[in-house]
Amino acid sequence: MDYTVTVRHSGTMDLTASNGRSEVDLAWGPEPGRWMATELFLAGVGACMLATMADYARSNGLSVEGASVRVGADSAVRPVRMSTIHVTYTLPASLSEEQVRTLVRAGNRCKVHNTVENHPEFRVSATSSAVTA
Secondary structure, eight states: OOOOOEEEEEETTEEEEEOSSOEEEEESSOOTTOEEHHHHHHHHHHHHHHHHHHHHHHHTTOOOTTOEEEEEEEEETTTTEEEEEEEEEEOOTTSOHHHHHHHHHHHTTSHHHHHHHTOOOOOOOOOOOOOOO
16 A cells, blocks of 8 residues: 555544654544544645645746645535535736646646545455454
8 A cells, every 4th residue: 555544543532543654633523623534634635736736836937835725625415425625726926827727737636636536446344353252
Protein backbone atom coordinates (compact mmCIF):
# COMPACT_ATOMS: atom_id res chain seq x y z
CA MET A 1 0.00 0.00 0.00
CA ASP A 2 1.30 3.46 -0.86
CA TYR A 3 -0.54 5.29 1.94
CA THR A 4 -1.60 4.06 5.35
CA VAL A 5 -3.22 5.69 8.36
CA THR A 6 -4.50 4.06 11.50
CA VAL A 7 -7.61 5.29 13.29
CA ARG A 8 -8.17 4.09 16.83
CA HIS A 9 -11.28 4.36 19.00
CA SER A 10 -9.83 6.10 22.04
CA GLY A 11 -12.92 6.88 24.12
CA THR A 12 -16.70 7.06 24.10
CA MET A 13 -16.94 9.52 21.20
CA ASP A 14 -13.21 9.92 20.51
CA LEU A 15 -11.00 8.73 17.69
CA THR A 16 -7.26 9.18 17.12
CA ALA A 17 -5.79 9.07 13.60
CA SER A 18 -2.10 8.44 13.04
CA ASN A 19 0.06 8.39 9.93
CA GLY A 20 3.11 7.19 11.86
CA ARG A 21 4.56 10.72 11.96
CA SER A 22 1.87 12.56 13.91
CA GLU A 23 -1.58 12.11 15.42
CA VAL A 24 -4.83 14.03 15.26
CA ASP A 25 -7.74 13.64 17.67
CA LEU A 26 -11.14 13.37 16.00
CA ALA A 27 -14.66 13.76 17.35
CA TRP A 28 -17.85 12.12 16.06
CA GLY A 29 -19.72 15.41 16.19
CA PRO A 30 -18.87 19.12 16.21
CA GLU A 31 -16.76 19.81 19.24
CA PRO A 32 -14.58 22.87 20.02
CA GLY A 33 -10.92 22.28 19.18
CA ARG A 34 -11.57 18.93 17.46
CA TRP A 35 -11.92 17.80 13.86
CA MET A 36 -14.67 15.56 12.57
CA ALA A 37 -13.62 12.92 10.04
CA THR A 38 -15.66 14.62 7.30
CA GLU A 39 -13.82 17.90 7.94
CA LEU A 40 -10.47 16.12 7.81
CA PHE A 41 -11.52 14.58 4.48
CA LEU A 42 -12.44 18.01 3.09
CA ALA A 43 -9.13 19.42 4.36
CA GLY A 44 -7.34 16.63 2.49
CA VAL A 45 -9.19 17.48 -0.71
CA GLY A 46 -8.38 21.17 -0.38
CA ALA A 47 -4.76 20.67 0.64
CA CYS A 48 -4.11 18.29 -2.24
CA MET A 49 -5.76 20.57 -4.80
CA LEU A 50 -3.96 23.69 -3.57
CA ALA A 51 -0.58 21.94 -3.31
CA THR A 52 -0.96 20.55 -6.85
CA MET A 53 -1.91 24.01 -8.10
CA ALA A 54 1.03 25.64 -6.29
CA ASP A 55 3.45 23.05 -7.70
CA TYR A 56 2.18 23.73 -11.23
CA ALA A 57 2.45 27.49 -10.63
CA ARG A 58 6.03 27.18 -9.39
CA SER A 59 6.99 25.03 -12.39
CA ASN A 60 5.51 27.62 -14.74
CA GLY A 61 6.87 30.79 -13.17
CA LEU A 62 3.57 31.91 -11.60
CA SER A 63 3.20 33.16 -8.05
CA VAL A 64 0.26 31.94 -5.99
CA GLU A 65 1.72 33.03 -2.66
CA GLY A 66 -1.11 33.75 -0.24
CA ALA A 67 -3.60 31.66 -2.24
CA SER A 68 -6.20 29.73 -0.29
CA VAL A 69 -8.96 27.24 -0.92
CA ARG A 70 -12.29 26.83 0.87
CA VAL A 71 -13.90 23.40 0.65
CA GLY A 72 -17.44 22.66 1.80
CA ALA A 73 -19.93 19.90 1.20
CA ASP A 74 -23.66 19.29 1.08
CA SER A 75 -24.99 16.27 2.94
CA ALA A 76 -27.33 13.65 1.55
CA VAL A 77 -29.06 10.58 2.95
CA ARG A 78 -29.70 7.08 1.63
CA PRO A 79 -26.84 6.47 1.65
CA VAL A 80 -25.45 9.01 4.09
CA ARG A 81 -22.73 10.87 2.21
CA MET A 82 -21.46 14.18 0.91
CA SER A 83 -23.47 14.75 -2.26
CA THR A 84 -21.71 17.84 -3.60
CA ILE A 85 -18.25 19.15 -2.77
CA HIS A 86 -17.77 22.89 -3.29
CA VAL A 87 -14.22 24.13 -3.93
CA THR A 88 -13.49 27.88 -4.07
CA TYR A 89 -9.99 29.24 -4.56
CA THR A 90 -8.89 32.73 -3.60
CA LEU A 91 -5.98 33.58 -5.88
CA PRO A 92 -3.74 36.65 -6.26
CA ALA A 93 -5.31 39.52 -8.24
CA SER A 94 -2.16 39.71 -10.38
CA LEU A 95 -3.15 36.56 -12.30
CA SER A 96 -4.93 36.81 -15.65
CA GLU A 97 -8.22 35.00 -16.29
CA GLU A 98 -6.40 32.47 -18.47
CA GLN A 99 -3.80 31.84 -15.75
CA VAL A 100 -6.59 31.31 -13.22
CA ARG A 101 -8.36 28.81 -15.52
CA THR A 102 -5.07 26.99 -16.09
CA LEU A 103 -4.32 26.85 -12.37
CA VAL A 104 -7.79 25.53 -11.56
CA ARG A 105 -7.32 22.77 -14.16
CA ALA A 106 -3.97 21.94 -12.54
CA GLY A 107 -5.58 21.74 -9.09
CA ASN A 108 -8.21 19.37 -10.46
CA ARG A 109 -5.44 16.91 -11.31
CA CYS A 110 -4.51 16.24 -7.68
CA LYS A 111 -4.53 12.63 -6.51
CA VAL A 112 -7.34 13.09 -3.96
CA HIS A 113 -9.64 14.87 -6.46
CA ASN A 114 -8.97 12.18 -9.07
CA THR A 115 -9.62 9.43 -6.51
CA VAL A 116 -13.00 10.87 -5.51
CA GLU A 117 -14.04 11.46 -9.12
CA ASN A 118 -13.09 7.92 -10.13
CA HIS A 119 -14.76 6.00 -7.27
CA PRO A 120 -12.02 3.90 -5.69
CA GLU A 121 -12.54 0.24 -5.00
CA PHE A 122 -12.98 -0.47 -1.29
CA ARG A 123 -11.63 -3.72 0.16
CA VAL A 124 -12.89 -3.95 3.73
CA SER A 125 -11.84 -6.66 6.17
CA ALA A 126 -11.83 -7.12 9.93
CA THR A 127 -9.79 -8.90 12.54
CA SER A 128 -10.52 -9.46 16.19
CA SER A 129 -8.09 -9.02 19.03
CA ALA A 130 -10.39 -10.94 21.38
CA VAL A 131 -8.56 -13.19 23.80
CA THR A 132 -10.04 -16.62 24.47
CA ALA A 133 -9.61 -18.30 27.85
